[in-house]
Amino acid sequence: MPTSDDLEFKNIVLERKLVAPEKLEECLQELENYEKAGIPKPLSGVLLDKELISQDQVSGIYKLLNKGDRHFVRGYTILETLGQGGLGVVYKARRDNTGMFVALKIMYPNFASNKEFVRRFMKEAKFSCQLNHVNVVKGIDFGDSNDVFYFAMEYVEGFTLKQYIKNLGRITEPEAVKIILQATNGLKHIENQNLIHRDIKPDNIMLTQEDQTVKLCDLGLAKCMEDALELTAPGVVMGTPHYMSPEQGIAGGVIDIRSDIYSLGITLFHMVSGEVPYQGNTAVSILNQHVSADLPSPKDINADLSESICSIISKMMAKKQEDRYQCCQDLIVDLNRYLNSQPPLLVSQVRPAPTTSERNEEMDITQQRTVAMSTTSLKPDEDEEQSTSHEQATAEAVKKEKASAEHWEEITNKKNKPRKKGGKLLVAAVVLIGVIAGTGYKFRDEIRNYVEYNVLAKKNGEENKEYVVKPRVKEEPLSEKLLKAYKERLPKITPQELSHQQLKKHMVYIAGGNYKLSANGKPVTMGEFWIDRHEVSNGDYWKFCQETQHPFPKHWQGNKPQEMTLPVTNVTWYDAHLYSVWAGKRLPTEQEWQCVAGSLQGHAYPWGNKFKTKYANVDTGKVADIASLPKGKTQNGVFHMTGNVWEWTDSFLSDAKLDRVIKGGSFLYSAHEGSSAYRDGFYPHSHRQDIGFRCAYSKKK
Structure with a gap:
């Protein structure tokens, strides 16, 4: 049933002949379907979605209806309407106490009674206020003023990337890459705060009028990575269909930063070709293509595109998450190489997961393993190997659709049934409920829990096999299995005996004493030790x-x-510790490692405070020999304390005692991460192609 506001709005639209009566009736019917699905949405929002009226016309009608005063927020003066989002209207406003212009988002009044929508609105505000990066719109203030929920953010004088593409048709390769590089830098900051954006698209990328600085905006769908396992629970889809990743369209799909990278890839595809890769009349058909259709080459649309840009787009948009760039830093490496007229390095490489600073150091290890989809060299049992296989098929069974599902089908005008294509079961329509005006909508519990989903490993030659959906059986987490295997192997290791000659040949002696490892730090007492x-x-x-x-x-x-003679990599912390015990040694503590790397001299690097490119293997995309780059060794002769591969230490990253500290940066990271004071962490049960280790030794007392 339309609200009184909607009916008043309708009457003005009819009086002014802004929309044909039959079109208006269609919108009212769609509004009713939203209402039946439990989603409050104003008539103006439906008309805007269908591009039947403009934002200026909406603002003008509200002025005629004298509805503007209800959006009053204490401390702000509203100046003009900027646009409408999934949850509210965005105004240009002035902050009264500072005179500062802000973008003020105010929740739709008919949403304010819905606790879920209020929670989501305030969550966006909270997330945005904790971000501080030149390429991300900064949150300033949020709260509740006389039952009006508001969120003030940085006002950007500029235009959206969507408008820019529309005006130009296509954007040149170099300019497109520069825009995407800035967006990726902003996304990396979001990633480092343990967040996922989940709605990357040209609409949510702003360019400033003055110098076209790129700014990511609209974190309305953002989510903490620690909750990533719940992101696509049955009945939930987050994102905008044309720019959504395959896993966002699959029930139970695990969403992480690689999903945002996929969406950024579609954005780059759109910029350089002038078209989105997948077209369709409904959200269902578009999402099905994301899941199963081959990726069209942007070169087929724009023959002038280079192979480098096509390769980068292809990797960003790989169907399998493990085949994409694994974190923003990976993508940044190749984008910078493109701008320097160098071929991409990482298009054929896969790095399983970002480090802890790029996630969250308090994140549950078992969830991290699932989110990152990393593997391990401590051999799991056969069932575990199958469950983590890169060749997986998704199965879903829907006996019948309940009320909200039926209403969404009316909205999309498409009845959807599970079907197979090329041996893959495509997405059932029930998982698409929630792709509404660019926002996600979570089913009520009885609908969400109606269907059990299960992902089964797809074996070669089983394309025609019917997959049976069964309830999930809770298995022992992989992290616990690996810890158990490690504890079983540890007592069986026979340590080697080390002679003094062996120590002198392969290790460097560090005297004990009180050391100050940072300018403002307290002195640390360390005993004597040796390091490889x-x-x-x-x-x-x-x-x-x-x-x-x-x-x-x-x-x-x-x-x-x-x-x-290359450093060993793809070893877990457990692997490294077992090796150190076998070698008669141990892993160095973080303080010992930092002491050797240059902190004793107050240096950022072993040779001083200024980074020198030929002294360390950083940001090259390729691992180097363990005895290479002798100019970069420490004063006492220790190689590669900056760059080459990250090195495991014996220390925990935080009091939570989850992740182990890694030090030194790697060939995939910049000089900043390679500095002696920089610390990061990684899950002890996982491995990466750029993490290795060295050993330390202390005489037994």
């Missing part, structure tokens, strides 16, 4: 595996490594 001159090599680790029957790192593929 080099990172542990493939050759060293091969000997360990041969003697102890320890599993090889994944990328060795069961064979002896060909490059024995």
Whole structure:
């Protein structure tokens, strides 16, 4: 039933002949369907969605109806309407106590009685206020003024990327890459705050009028990564169909930063080709293409595009998350290389997961493993290997659709049934309920819990097999399995005896004492210790595996490594610790590591405070020999304390004692991460292609 406001709005529209009567009736019917689905939405919002009226016309009608005063927020003077979002109207306003112009988002009054929508609105405000980056619209203030929920944010004098594309048709490659690079820098900041945007699209990318600085905006769908397992629970879809990732359209799909990277890839595709890759009349048909259709080449639309830009887009938009850029930093590497006329480095590389500073150091380890989809070299059982297989198929069964599902079908004008195409079961319509005006809508519990979803590993040759949906059986988390395996192996390791000659040949002696590791830090007391001159090599680790029957790192593929003098990588903290015990050594503490790397001299790097490009292997995209770059070694002869590979330490990152500290940066990171004081962390049960280790030694007392 339309509200009195909607009926008044309708009458003005008819009086002014702004919309044909039959079109207006269609919108009222759609409004009723939203209401039946439990979604309050004003008539003006439906008309704007269908582009039947303009924002200026909406503002003018509200002025005629004298509805503007109800949007009064104490402390702000509203100046003009900027636009409408999924949850409210955005105004240009002036903050009375400072005179500062702000963008003031005010929740629709008919949403204010819905606790879920109020929670989402305030969540966006909270997330935005904790961000502080030049490429992200900054949140300033939020609250409740006389039962009016508001959110004040940085006012950007400029235009959206959507408007820019519309005006130009296409954007040149170099300019498009510069825009995407800025957007990726902003997204990296969001990633570092343990957030996912979930609605990256040209509408939500602003360019300033003055110098076209890019700013990500509208965090209305943002979510903490620690909740990522719940993001696509049955009945929930978050995002805008043309720019959504495959996992956002699959029930139970795990959403992480790679989903945002996919959406950014579609945005880049749109910029350089002038078109979005997948077209369709309904959200269902578009999402089905994201899940199963081949990615069209942007070069087929714009023949002038380079192979480099096409390769970058292809990797950003890979169907499988593990085939995409694994974090924003990976993408930044290739975008910078493009701008420097260099071919992309990472289009054929996969890095399983961002580090802890790029997630959240308090995040549950088991959830992290699932979100990051990382694997381990401590061999899990066969069932676990199948469950983490990259060749998975999604199955869903829907016996019948309940009330809200039926109403959404009316909105989309499409009855949807599970169907197969190319051996893959496509998305059932029930998971699409919630793709509404760019916002996500969560089913009421009885609908959400109606269907159980299960992801089954797809085996070769089973394209025609009917997948059976069964209730999930709670299994022992992989992290606990690996910890158990580690504890079982540890007592079986026989440590080697080290002679003084061996120590002098392969390690460097560090005297004990009171050390000040930072300018403002308190002195730290450390005993004497030795540390490896080099990172542990493939050759060293091969000997360990041969003697102890320890599993090889994944990328060795069961064979002896060909490059024995490269640092061993793709090893978990458990692997590194077991090796150190076998070698008669241990892993260094964070303080010991930092002491060796240059902090004792007050230096950011082993050679001083100014970074020198030929002294360290950073931001190159390729791992180097353990004895390479001798100019960058420490004064006492320790190699690669800056760059090459991150190194495990024995220290925990936080009091939560979840993640272990990693130090030194890597070939995939910048010089900043390679500085001696920089600390990061990673899940001890996981591995990456740019994490290795070196050992320390202390004489037994």
